[in-house]
Amino acid sequence: MDVAEFRFSVSLSALKLTFMLLFALTPAEGQFHVVGSLQSIVAAPGDDAILPCHVEPKFNVAGLTVEWSRPDRRPDPNDRLSRVEYVHLYRDAREVPDMKIPSYIGRTALFTDGLREGNISLRITNVTQEDEGRYKCFIPKLKSQTKSSIVRLIVAETMTTETPLHPETLQTPEPMDEFHSKGGLSRRSRLIPLVVVCVFILLCVAVAGRWFTESKHRKTEFEKGPPI
Numbered sequence: 001m002d003v004a005e006f007r008f009s010v011s012l013s014a015l016k017l018t019f020m021l022l023f024a025l026t027p028a029e030g031q032f033h034v035v036g037s038l039q040s041i042v043a044a045p046g047d048d049a050i051l052p053c054h055v056e057p058k059f060n061v062a063g064l065t066v067e068w069s070r071p072d073r074r075p076d077p078n079d080r081l082s083r084v085e086y087v088h089l090y091r092d093a094r095e096v097p098d099m100k101i102p103s104y105i106g107r108t109a110l111f112t113d114g115l116r117e118g119n120i121s122l123r124i125t126n127v128t129q130e131d132e133g134r135y136k137c138f139i140p141k142l143k144s145q146t147k148s149s150i151v152r153l154i155v156a157e158t159m160t161t162e163t164p165l166h167p168e169t170l171q172t173p174e175p176m177d178e179f180h181s182k183g184g185l186s187r188r189s190r191l192i193p194l195v196v197v198c199v200f201i202l203l204c205v206a207v208a209g210r211w212f213t214e215s216k217h218r219k220t221e222f223e224k225g226p227p228i
Contacts, residue, residue: 031144032055032059032142032144033055033146033147034137034139034142034147034148034149035053035149036051036149037151041151041152041153043127043154044155044156045127045128045129046126046128047127048123049124050121050122050123051121051122051123051135051151051153053120053122053137053151054118054119054121059118059142060118061115061118062115063093064140065090066089066091066120067088067090067138067139068122068137069084069086069136070101070133070134070135071136071150085099085100087101087104087124087135088100088104088110095110104124108123108124109122109123110122110123122135122137124153127155129155131153132155134151134152136149
């Protein structure tokens with residue numbers, strides 16, 4: 001193999017590695033996940049609270065069903081007529097109030113403009129002590145293994161943190177934090193070793209190519225012999 005062939009082989013290998021890296025970094029179907037807040041949301045009685053939740057990476061969910069519920073609240077098994085009730089149910093591009101928990105009627109809303117970017121945060125107005133607890137944001141038809149997340153609301157007179165009132169200022173956690181809290185690693189975390197390996201391979205190939213070129217050059221000079 002001469003120098004030209006070796007350089008072509010090195011370039012081809014580098015191109016393959018680049019395409020592999022780009023493919024790994026490109027979001028594919030089924031890699032979306034719902035991310036809530038790892039920190040509890042604190043609000044004083046009578047204030048409005050926003051429960052942060054969004055799809056990562058950004059994805060238009062305006063045409064999907066979005067459910068907000070109280071996971072600790074279940075239908076009465078002894079009542080055949082009881083059914084699952086929601087804090088907020090968004091279906092067919094509108095709110096469905098018929099299946100809503102009575103105490104939340106007229107007090108909840110999604111940020112409809114943000115649905116196109118995957119923002120499914122819920123606003124609850126005039127919170128009371130009865131609103132305290134865990135809330136589940138859920139997108140049933142999202143093509144993902146992580147379709148839901150839990151957000152905890154604390155209602156207290158003394159607030160240690162301010163509850164954000166604007167969706168653009170919501171500070172939701174990174175996907176890596178969400179997955180670490182569940183004992184796993186996010187896709188972003190799994191990609192770090194891949195990036196490191198690819199960079200290392202490219203550096204090794206570049207060093208080997210330079211060494212081969214210099215060796216070839218020295219061998220050619222040696223075969224020519226000293227100048228007469």
